[in-house]
Amino acid sequence: MRLHHVRQLTSHGLSSPRTVAIAAGGAEDRDATGLILSPGWLDLHAHLRDPGFPEKETLTSGAASAAFGGFTHVVAMANTMPVTDKPDRVRELVARAADLPIRVSVVAAVSIGLEGRQLTDATGMKAAGAVALSDDGRHLLAAETLGRALRAAARAGLPVLIHAQSEHLGNGPDAEATAVAEALRSLAQAPGARLHIQHVSTRAAVDLISAAKRQGFAVTAEVTPHHLALTAGDVASLGPFGNVSPPLRSIDDRAAVREALDQGVIDVIATDHAPHEIAAKAAGANGFHGFETALAVLIGLGLDPAVLYRACVQRPREIIGQSVEDEWILIDPDREWTVDSSSFKSRGKNTPFDGRRVRGRIVMTVCRGQVIVERMLQRV
Template identity: 35%
Template sequence: MLLKNGHLIDPATRTAAPRDIRITNGIITELAQNLVPQNEEEILDLSGLTVAPGLVDTHVHFRDPGLTYKENIHTGSLAAAKGGFTSVICMANTKPTVDSVDTLKDILERAQKENIHIYQTASVSYGLNGEKMTDFDALANAGACGFTDDGIPLLDAVFCYQAMQKAAALHMPISLHEEDKAFITNNGINAGKTAEKLNVIGSPAIAEEVMVARDCMLALQSGAAVVIQHISSANSVELVRTAKKLGADIHAEATPHHFTLTEEALLKHGTLAKMNPPLRTEKDRLAIIAGLKDSTIDLIATDHAPHSTEEKAKPLTEAPSGITGLETSLGLGITFLVKEGHLTLMELLEKMTCNPAMLYRLPGGVIQVNAPADFVVFDPDEIWTVTDFASKSSNSPFKGSELYGKIHYTICGGKIVYRG
């Protein structure tokens, strides 16, 4: 295949220029202007379109095994491709938990049949109980790309520190769900003005902040590559900023919903705006954007969390937290970060391509000769409407929204896996 006349943006090499791209057997073999077609290769004219590395998401839930009425590996991969993602990292809180080599291998074997790259984390503790550490060595050898008990916090500081030490010895990331449940009555709803209006007791930011403060120091002491998942609080952002200055190998994820919405979205969207950690205040939202701008936050991750319509129809305090995110992530980033002048397109894509790929040591995330032919092709100035979802679920407060950044193609391994 020959990609002609596209405008290449590659954060890994800081390239922003017109380029043709030749693909042979799923690999980039030539990068130059005015490449001449050879033999019978397929030509894709990308005039007026931007070509970037395929997006990489460090935090998705495909609900497989065990909760496949919400999503499965296949529908999750379709949603990813539609959103421009060619690589995703699945969380370990499935049923059963990914705490054994057998479960891990089953997922990875089935994932190989899909058209995108699907990576799998393993859990830190057996059964997500935070008490007994899984066999990190065996799980790493079987193909786990990192470790996390996402959805459940590691409340025992000594256990968390020991897990960090083990992850550090294996040179693998450990990612943490930061939430001290002692502070929380109802999670998924910020303890603030909106909760008062709705007459519910919510989840205060301090529940996240005390855990982030602890784990920043544990990260500094252990030397582990530690990821603070779905950061939601201004104080948490400042804690990560300080830990980085102290020399900790610490990273943070921002979700599109946390940099676009505040707690007031609950008044309009109800349970579709309920997520954990919750949407917080405008001050928190702006702090997250500032953290993205100065690279305190170096990852944009969706926390793609599909739920059934029936589950989200339950009362606010009973409905599950989370929204689908893969299909709207790039559009929300362009619309709310790039178009509003907070980030350049290069800076946005850096947090969605090369940064996550480098942290998890994944192939891809870069456009250069001999790299995988994984691309997202889009028009950053073209408006599109969020309507149908490729995901099995459609629990999103962004339904009906008009966003910039229409995706025209997702190409993975040299094959067109989505055409918009």
């Protein structure tokens, strides 16, 4: 299809309006005045809950939700039931993902059962198709074990993604910095290893990552839309819908992660999409739905378009060694809408943004050369 008068999101920011042909939708011509065309976004941190928790999400519902949010490629974490801790389980997920409308890459566990003791077979995981190793929210790995995991991952050619928290240290702002410092010490003893710090939320952690990058450490970092947009001050009004790990932080912490993102100390924006059914959320479960609100939340923050490109298109793919393949999204940056969790494609309705009037919506998503979301013709 040919898109007329469309601006493109690029590493330099927004282009001027032009005509762009994309390999999808046949020979149609569309007027895309006011719209922005971007390569599909990649979400480096998502919980698709499959297998094991169909009341929260499945590969199918998660993929539909991602597509409507503008993500043509998402990376699924290993804390499923059973845990993705064997190469055969990676293979099975990779095979099931082949039938989805978007691309889903698989993260394998660092340790068997996410229990932090016995390491999984990193080389076998890579051969089965895993793109990274992570124990995600469990992170029970002692420094010595993480060091061995990093060395094994380096031999396999995989990055290790960690939550900077632990069940030993708890979840406070100091615990995040302590966990980052520990992980960086392990990285220093693992030549060739690559460490990615998930959902950085504090100034102290940003400072450590910034210093490590200046010293040439192979460390990358991500921040979530909710840690960029909300603070601890929002928690009171949100009740259980404000529960998330790491928790919403201070205004100063939020300013620090924003600045780090703008400067490239934080490489990536990832949603940590963590769907829960309403009953679990009301009972206090941690985590937010992420896919279908991320784009509007980020547009609302007024991020530099070049930063959006780097954090949502380029860097997440570099970290897991993937490229863009016939993946496009068309964004209407001015379209206003009201977040209504009951309309989400996701089974997870646990958003802290419910009822908010926001701006910025996906009008089309293309993946593998197919138009999989089309809102342009919809009357709204």
